[in-house]
Amino acid sequence: MSTMRAIGLDVIGMSKRFGALAALDNVSLKVPAGTFHALLGENGAGKSTLVKCIMGFYQPDSGQVLVDGQARAIRNPREAAEAGIGMVYQHFTLVPSLTGAENLVLANPQGSAVIDWRKENAALDAFLARMPFRVPLDRPVAQLSAGEKQKLEILKQLYLDQRFIILDEPTSVLTPAEADEVLGLMRDMTRRGEVTVLMISHKFREVTAFADDLTVLRKGALVGSGRVIETSHETMAAMMIGDTPIRERADRVPRENAPVVLDLAGLFADADDGRPAIEAINLKVHAGEIVGIAGVSGNGQSALVEVLSGQRPMRLGQMFIHGEDFMPNRHDMARFKVFGLPEEPLKNATVPTMSVAENIAFRTFDRPPIARLGWWLSQAPLRAQAEALIARYRVKTAGPQAPIATLSGGNVQRAILARELSGEVDVLVVANPCFGLDFASVAEIRAQIMDQRNRGAAILLVSEDLDEILGLSDRVAVMSGGRITYVEAIEKTDRATIGSHMAGGGH
Amino acid sequence: MMAADPVSLPTAPTTAISRTRMLVWLGYAEALAIPLLALLVSALLFSVFLLALGKSPVQFFQLVWLGGFGTAFSWSNTLLRAAPLMLTALAVAIPARLGMTMIGAEGALVLGGFSAAAIALPMIGVVNPWAMNAAMMLAAITIGGLWTGLAGSLRRYRGVNETISTLLLSYIAIAIMNFFVEGALRDPADPNKPSTRNIGAEAMIGKIPGIDVHWGLAFAIGACILLYILMLRTTFGFACAVAGGNPRAALAQGLPVGRLVVIASMIAGACAGLAGFFEVAAVHGKANASLAAGYGFTGILVAFLARHHPLAIIPVAILFGGIAAAGGIIQRRMGLPDASVLLLQGLCFVVLLASETLYGRLRLFNPALRTERT
Incomplete structure (x- = not known):
């Protein structure tokens, strides 16, 4: 530790209010130089607000x-950079058309x-010689893999000589192996005293494997901190969610010899730029079965969901439901009882400016009793349906006429569940259903998906969260490079095997 | 199924219904107040312009009142102009409900009017005026609808930006009319202005009994009411609202977004074409360059000010019909050029577009802003 270049950072009594909402309430945090610190909390717990205050995006009300023990006013991100504090964002901030070297040089404020x-x-070569990461700097960033981009983002901060690095959910776009590699290298750098790391995460496994200390926030307040080795996953979860009741999931009802419901035969579709997005997708989903599709983000999973839900034209191939031809139009969706739960429901499943009642009626507005004579939209049954479903799914809203954008994320999701799952469901297409939701909402949705499975629906679950797939699926399929490269029953596979297929390797 | 669910949440308070109703009314109030504020601000800005010219703003607005709404004569002048404005505003508002900004009403109006005049040529003096008018109206609506429908199809099948295509198609439409009017279909009996042959006095559309305005006004108001019902009270309108509000969500619900886009643009073109029919059959009696009088462009302003609501278009079109009607008296009494009214319109549009950013930000209409973070 003779060459301790890392800097330590203390946050003392920081508070930040937005109107009546206390986003941060007297939060203190101590990150000694050369340590790896994990910041845990649910969405809305105040993690982002805290790091944005540290980075100078927000001015705290107090604190x-x-x-390194010296009080320092950070009024904007440039002053944070001057203090040696750098941040790697969840989403890449590199210029895709420029090479790695160009991106690094571009980032230099001087x-x-x-x-x-x-x-x-010459300076870059000298710099890279000191770095443990290997990223090809002569290729355009667009050609790099997600893991290489993430490493380049970190390299950029190190190149700028930042010695306190904030990582915001750094592994959400990486395969498990890439995540372990990147975080392992960062931990090694902290051990050598070169940097200090503050990582926002909600993956307990990574926290346990790499962090030294942790701090947990809930509803803007500090609920706990300590050594990672002394904290179990159960304790972490309990600190994050408090006493919120969590819905128990129904048991998996075993099922044998179930008929094939959804049959995808040789699907091809193109991305917006004309390049192939999915190629030769063959997949059968049986009644009462959840098939989980794992894969690193951007390997064709979203294109597959788009083809199934009619948002992207299919170039070649056929879809069958119960052995009959299926086209993703309104008629066939109603006939075959095909429903969907997309990711980020407010953005992908609603019209934010329309009312809760109208959004709930998207599936039923053109059928009796809401549609009279086939074309007249009658308001009374539309509202009656909404009131019944709002009560049944306990959607918290000022009323059925309130715009759905005024609801919280969990309640938007509940309204969508009410719309999609309140009738009979034969086929359900689910994509990252738990993005950005709190624990209680996540448990609710997973329980609902399991309910549908046990009632005999054929479910396709696309998720970037491997734990979600491992927890819910009966079978796992891995997508890589637009193809399904691996399909196996859940009891015959494991995280490492799936991970290696996600990375495009296989055995 | 949900009854067994152990998650308990606080139930909505019983005052929720009245609170929602208040929020809905506040929404209406906001939709009324912000355009009015925009009009007021543009009037103030225009006053500054007048003062800089050494003219009296008070006199100007008095003359707008007098020329637009002060007398029975000015009212009929106003309504005469309001009728095509309502139809061209509908041609902007209906695609806007599908999330499209189509600004080509001028071209569809011109081409619709020209088609009406052209189809009438072999019938003049031969066919019964009623049948002739019916054929002319049908031709205007069809050609107008197909013309703007072309822009809708380009958008649907080729992803062409509909704002650019409708604007450029407008110029092509005007050029097509000029090509025929100055060439093959020019009336040799009229040496002054290149025009098609006059359809004849007996084929002209008459006045609505009791007021000095042709039947086009009744048709325009009827179209506003009809399209209000279609867009806000039917399943078709609901599907359009979903497709316009979030095309991806609409597709995921299996809605035929592409088809709705084409149908809405055809309805838009048909409205503008209908306006062209009345300009020919009730005002000019023939097709010539006077058809491109700018109704299509003022209609954009009317539609935006009415926030694309078909019924709100009626009063807004009357207001701008009045301002246009007052152009003449302002020119004579104040010595201001004709273009000054256009300047006022332009100012209104810029201020109006700027005022769009105010929606959802004024605490008076958005009580939530007082308690929650934005």
């Missing part, structure tokens, strides 16, 4: 930041108007 590439390249 201060100490850098860059001159004319770039002397010979000098810059």
